[in-house]
Amino acid sequence: MRSFRGGIHLYEGKQLAADAPIVKVAAGRELILPLSQHIGAPASPCVAVGDRVLRGQLIAEPTAFVSAGICSPVSGTVKAIEVRPLLRGKGMVIVLENDGQNESVEGFGQPRDYTSLSAEEIRSLVSAAGIVGMGGAGFPTAVKMAPKNADAIRKVIINAAECEPYLTCDYRLLMERPEKVLGGLKVMLRLFPNAEGVLAVEDNKPQAIRLLKELVADEPKLSVKTLKTKYPQGGERLILHVAANVDIDSTRLPADAGCVVQNVSTAVAVYDAVCASTPLISRIVTLSGEAMTKPGNFEVPIGMPFADLLEVEGGFDLEVAKLIAGGPMTGTSFTDWQIPITKTTGGFLALSYDDVSENPTTACIRCGRCVSACPSGLVPQTLATLAARGEFDKFEQLYGVECVECGCCSYVCPAYRPLTQNMKLGKYNVIQNRRANAAKK
Ligand code: SF4
Ligand code: SF4
Known part of the structure; x- marks a missing residue:
């Protein structure tokens, strides 16, 4: 299985809720x-x-x-x-x-045949339903479904990695309402005539993978992509890297690389809005x-x-x-x-245990673990220090804004340094500065 550079293997904790309907x-x-x-x-x-x-x-x-x-x-x-x-x-x-x-x-709740709707009608139903990316980012879905060139979209990817420990909400949807997940994907594919649909699932969910593969067996435009279980596989850039073989940075959207990525819950919400008037x-x-x-x-x-x-x-x-x-x-x-x-x-x-408050921060020992774990290829130790010192120009020059705030660097740091917090601080300041400069122009 194709994977990405960096990342970490975590205690999953998913057994606590994975089998709870x-x-x-x-x-x-x-x-x-x-x-x-x-x-x-x-x-x-x-x-x-x-x-x-x-x-x-x-x-x-x-x-x-x-x-x-x-x-x-x-x-x-x-x-x-x-x-x-x-x-x-x-x-x-x-x-x-x-x-x-x-x-x-x-x-409310009336069934609707999506195949009789135009792309514009589908977008307008999704917009009226107030749907946003439900995986955490919250980007309005109707906007994501309206790229500049719909014909250039080659893949609509359902991000079913759910790589965060403990969370099982998307897994339960895959197991209990797979017809809605696939239905939402098919609705989205109507907007992109040249695209195929990919369901990308981490290999720690074998039952869901088996079920989805059975359901898409007779669907020529749909496929299931099994992903290696590694955090943060569910990050948008990493899903694109693994499931579509394309790389983007903070200056490009997935649509610029011919892809649209949607979360499992979002796909279900699209289905409900378009096909069930909900x-x-x-x-x-x-x-x-x-x-x-x-x-x-x-x-x-x-x-x-x-x-x-x-x-x-x-x-x-x-x-x-x-x-x-x-x-x-x-x-x-x-x-x-x-x-x-x-x-x-x-x-x-x-x-029941709070690692962060239990372990006081000590000096960096230059072990390089944060560098090995960073999926964005950054040097968190240096960048976090620059951000903490307020040296945001240098932070920007060293690509600090490419941080995806995954937390891997903080997790592996034996000195318990607040690396991710400082990365967020640095990114916030660089983005604010950019906005202020753009407003002056
Ligand atoms: S939080 Fe940012 S710097 Fe730290 S590992 Fe993740 S991407 Fe890299
Ligand atoms: S992981 Fe922590 S101790 Fe090791 S180099 Fe990075 S900041 Fe320093």
Whole structure:
């Protein structure tokens, strides 16, 4: 199997939730829907406090080309439009009070034949459904599905690597709803007449690979690509390297190399929006980690507070050392249980051991492990030091912005140096400087 340079082999922890079938969770009394759940301009509310809303109704509109709307997951009343604590700081949200009636907008859930739709109609349904990349990046899907030259796209790749430890939400979708994953892929292929569809799955999911291979056996335009299990195989650039044999850097999009990459949950959301008239109002979330009482996979309304999900699903041990939204490598630790589930929340982890706080940082011993592990071919030790010193020009000259923030360097460093944190700091400053310079021109 083709692989990529660098990367690491991690404890997977997937056995905790991999065999737990998806359980549907009903919304509680209140839902909190952030206006910014995606890359790009935040959505703008198109409802006012006191308005009654229906399930599936658009409650916030996209405000720019790169933006995404938000639809209501329940019927009820707009209780507030205000600033609330979110995973990363605070932000504007729409607070809905659920009336428990589940009254939907007209046509909600109606089946639709995608083969009778034009490419423009499909894009417009995906845009109206508020779909964004659900693997974590949150890039609006309708924009990704509208490259400059649709005829130049040769591959639509479903990124089913799910290389982050513990997370199993995409795996469960592959096992339980493969027809929707394939359906979403076929819908996307209608937009790209010269493309073939590839399902790229890590070889630690043999059952899913077997199932998908059976399902695509009679589909000449679809294939399954088995990937070597190595973190961060699910990174967009690394999937492209392995599954399409193309390399891009931060200056190029996958479409520039003739590819479109979509996550498994996103493919299902595309299928639901186009073929089942259902906007993106729920997602699969993995609850896992050694301190989680009942690890599993849950279909949860977008906007449900983490605390409500825990109340329904059993909570975690009091000895928990760390709570993380997302995977342990790229996720974000948090302490406020009221933060809501968003379109990009793949999981919540309750870990019983916190390596970061247990191990104090010591001096670099020049071992070079961070260099060997870096999948972007960088020298994290040097770059992180430059960023920490505020030498952002040098950081840029040494290609610091090519960092994909995977965390491999921090993971392997025997001196427990905060390499990834400093890489993020350096990238942030370089990008801000570039924006400021562009604005001056
Ligand atoms: S976080 Fe950045 S510098 Fe560190 S290994 Fe990953 S890509 Fe390389
Ligand atoms: S892995 Fe840590 S100790 Fe080794 S060279 Fe990199 S920063 Fe230094």
